[in-house]
Amino acid sequence: MTAVYSSAVLLGLVFLFLGAGVWIFSGLILVAIGSLWMVLDFPLARIGPIATRVISSSAVSWELASIPIFIWMGDIIFRTDIAQRLFLGLAPLVKRIPGGLLHTNVLGCTLFAAVSGSSNATTATVGKITIPQLLQRGYGHDLASGSLAGAGSFGLLIPPSIAMIVYGVLAETSIARLFAAGILPGLMMAGLYMGYIAAATTLRPDLAPRDDTPVSIREIGHGLLNLIPIGTLMFIVLGSIYSGLATPSEAAAVGVFAALVITVVTGQFSRELFVSSLMATIRISAMICMLIAASAFLSAAIAYLHLPSAISAGIAAMDLSPYMLLLILAGFYIVLGMFLDGTSMTVMTVPIALPLVMHAGYDPVWFGIYLIVMIEMSALTPPVGLNLYILQGLTGEDLGRTVRAALPFFLLLCLGTAILAVFPQIALWLPDLLFAR
Template sequence: MSITFSAGVLVALLALFLGAGVWIFSGLMLVGASAMYFVLDFNLVRIGAIATRVISSSAISWELAAIPIFMWMGDIIFRTDISQRLFRGLAPLVARIPGGLLHTNVFGCTVFAAISGSSTATTATVGKITIPELQKRGYDLRLSAGSLAGAGSFGLLIPPSIAMIVYGVLAEVSIAQLFAAGVIPGLMMAGLYVGYIAIVSLMDPSRAPRFDGEVTARAMGRGLLELLPIVLLMFVVLGSIYSGLATPSEAAAVGVFGAILITVVTGQFSLRLMRDSLLATIRVSAMILMLIAASSFLSAAIAYMQLPTQITEGISALQLSPYGVLLILAALYIVLGMFLDGTSMTVMTVPIAVPLIVQAGFDPLWFGIYLVIMIEMSALTPPVGLNLFVLQGLTQRTMGETVRATLPFFLLLCLGTVILAVFPEIVLWLPSRL
């Protein structure tokens, strides 16, 4: 069976089912079953047995328990006034930096990402406070919106990250090490954004009014006090993982307890908040776990068709450099990001992409961070970039204006990816120290 025929069948089936509007979970299952039945000539009994074995084994993975628990922690925080506290806490700390309060988008998203794990939730939570405040103070809306959309994607890169958990399970890479690997790249991306905002603000001061008042030590102290609850929660969750005291799932449970404690201490606890956060978590977690189960079944079909081996051998025959392989994958992910969400991209491509990058000489741990950045790009890529929709709702501007505002930050993500490809030690240094 040729690679062209196998790949063509899968692409045609995906186009048929997903193009018909079938749910992605159902579409992946149908593609896998159809490929086994029509291409591999498996009977229905054998297909059913494979589906039962693969889906049950993928659904009982202990590592997957971290997904709903981390999502519950993030949703509890999402329903509190933490985003307001973030803005009040960060404002006096960044007021004197060129770009002023625009940096609350970057730092706010960086901090909130450490307890959210979701790009969309990070963008929406921080943006609903910062966008109105920045507009009221005369900041350029285009720069405000672009920085928010770009920094909102840190919800995937700064641990804990749902995308990292999904990749870790599928690629059999340590989730704790993935969390550690994302820290320095996340801070580096934040630094690129801060630097860009500062340079643009210095070149055109009208886009970011300079703060002429005095920032007192007392105001900065109050700001730090506002940030204390969320910083403590970050320290407890990530510290327990990096110190080896807890697995990601156990740390997530501690994080939920900490999030509930914050609501109690700040007087925001209610049974309605707990009920709403639980229901939201169940809905989204069920969707993600169903995608993982369907992906495992499709991966089994792909393995039986020997497609990963054929693709690896085919690309090896082209004698591409390792960076050539990365460039092909980057183009693939940017195109997929125009039509699919990040989780769907991950579950559909990991079975084929991981053997390729291992063959090219890259560490699967490093590739996990590369993949997360590709997913971040997809959140800024029309027509299905989720952060673009969130941003459009916050600013009430057209999609064209929204895309133009985010373009510089999309290009900064591209620059960051190049830096990480040339200097992979940026990703691998911290995990090697744990």
């Protein structure tokens, strides 16, 4: 069978099952079964053992253990007043910068992402504090909501990131190296956002009221005290990983313990918080792990069809430059992100895309960061961009205005991706330094 026929059957089954509204977990399994049966004429008696072996082996990967633990840590923090403390801590530090308190969106999301791992949780938690405060103080609505939409996606890029763990398992790449690789690109994106906010408010002073009140040492000291809980958690989790004292899974367990201690010390611990955070973690973790298991089976089916090697050979025959390949993949991911969430995009595309970029000479760790940025873009593109709907709920504005507000930050993500493509060492320098091969 030709690769064209195999690809047509595979894509046809994807559109059939996912377009019909079948759950993605079930849809991926049905696509894999249908491909093996229709293209290779495998009987169900042969497909069954393949599915059982692949799904069971993928479900017991040790790296997957860190997913529910990091999710639990983030959910515990989500249910506390950490976001309120972040705003109070950052406000004295940024109010004299052009753009003033708008920078609390960017810096708040950057810091909260380091203990959350989720884009949606970061956007919702930081936004429920900053958006009312910013609008009440006369800041421009579009710049306030747009900066939060963009910065909220840092939950995927700033470690620890659930999306990085999923990619690391699928690509068989070091999760610790991926975590390290996300730090400098995340800070670069934050710098681009803050630079844009400063420039926009300088050109249009009406977007951000000036506050020329001098900031006292006492105010700064109180602000730094409010940042101690999140700073402590970041230090414990990331410090234990990068120092080599703990694996990501072990660091996640320590992080959960530290998060619980913080809730006790700050007087916020309750049986309801403990149980509700645990139940939410079970639901989200089960969904992600089911998607990974289904993706492993689909990847096995694709391998039986010899599609990765055929597509890689076809791309190689086109003699595309590495930059042109990345541009094509970027367009593909932007379109795909309009209809799928980040986890689904990852599990469906890594088996095909990763061999292509590795053939073009890119490091799999670098491609993981590139893919995460693509997923960040999907959080800002309708009709499935979840950050947009979270913002719509926070502000009460129509979706069209929310999309327009997020557009400049979507374009800044595109700029950041181009910078990463030209200077890949932005992502690779730190993991190469910390984990010398």
